[in-house]
Amino acid sequence: MYRILVADDEPIERQVLSKRIQKNFPGQIEIFTAQNGREAMETFEHENCQIAILDISMPGINGLEAAKYIREKYPDSIIIFLTAYDEFNYAKQAIGVKALEYLLKPGRDDELQETLEEAFSLIDCNRTPTVEEAPENSSQIAAADEDLDHARVNAIASEIASFLETHYQDDLSLQSVAGRMGYSEVYFCRLFKNCFDKTFIMYLNDLRMTKAVELLKDISINIKEISERVGYRDANYFTRIFKKKMGMTPSEFRNKKEMP
Known part of the structure; x- marks a missing residue:
């Protein structure tokens, strides 16, 4: 609860x-x-x-x-x-x-x-499993809490980053990505925090905003299409996220870049 x-x-x-x-x-x-x-x-x-x-x-x-x-x-x-x-x-x-x-x-x-x-x-990531809980993931969870060596962290981070780089346009959630990559939800959540020091949603929004900034340079693509291309089905929601990250709307950002 x-x-x-x-x-x-x-x-x-x-x-x-x-x-x-x-x-x-x-x-x-x-x-x-x-x-x-x-x-x-x-x-x-x-x-x-x-x-x-x-x-x-x-x-x-x-x-x-x-x-x-x-x-x-x-x-x-x-x-x-x-x-x-x-x-x-x-x-x-x-x-x-x-x-x-x-x-x-x-x-x-x-x-x-x-x-x-x-x-x-x-x-759930921060919760300590109790004896009464199902033990099938307990060894994975414990491993995620250990200090990971630098090479392993880089390998896992690279795997996750590559997946998101390929699929950022899809309708993603932490749960769906964990499943598609073959991790339990709790284990993946802890791995993600170890690798990137930010939440899944924060990372995904940052990635999508980076892609949006590149697309905004092409004035032949309208804002609604850019929104869809970077994974947001609602253009208004995309505009709000963009403004929160960049301090201005996509249109304001584009107009600023077009100024001499």
């Missing part, structure tokens, strides 16, 4: 978001709510939460301040921002507290679900 904190100063926002998450993950989660940053910090601690979904604009202690406190006290916690602020400066601060994702309200169901699935995978 994953324990999630939802913090927002608007009661309706908290209620709607909580219901959306419950609907997508029935029987998998417990949700706790807070109406401001201070209450968020106290509730996260008191209820032993693992994931914090935070609004930024809250009275008193805001979401960014609460996130900094949670990150310092609970280094393995998962922080997700869901906010109305579409500003690069806030996104940069979110990166500073190692937030898993920075989503704009109201947040589409598919992107919220994808982000939470990634969060659950990271929690």
Whole structure:
């Protein structure tokens, strides 16, 4: 059972978001709510939460301040921002507290679900298996926790990078890639962190943005087509990810590059 904190100063926002998450993950989660940053910090601690979904604009202690406190006290916690602020400066601060994702309200169901699935995978990666759990992957998990020699890390990283370089246009998730490469989900998650020091989604988005930047140099290709070519079926979602990474929209980036 994953324990999630939802913090927002608007009661309706908290209620709607909580219901959306419950609907997508029935029987998998417990949700706790807070109406401001201070209450968020106290509730996260008191209820032993693992994931914090935070609004930024809250009275008193805001979401960014609460996130900094949670990150310092609970280094393995998962922080997700869901906010109305579409500003690069806030996104940069979110990166500073190692937030898993920075989503704009109201947040589409598919992107919220994808982000939470990634969060659950990271929690599972950090979880110590118990005696009662099925032991079939225990030797693999233990091996992933050992210090890997430099040559092995490079070999595994090369294998993963090559796969993603070939398949980044596909509809990918950590779970699907782990399966297609022949790894258990938990083992692959730990390998990925060992190899790249970032989450799967962060790595995949960075790779796709690199490809998008190259395609934007060709003015004969429209933004929607570029979005599809780099693996995003929704051009609006692609634009949001691009702006978060680059500080400007794809169109603004293209126009800037065209200026003498």
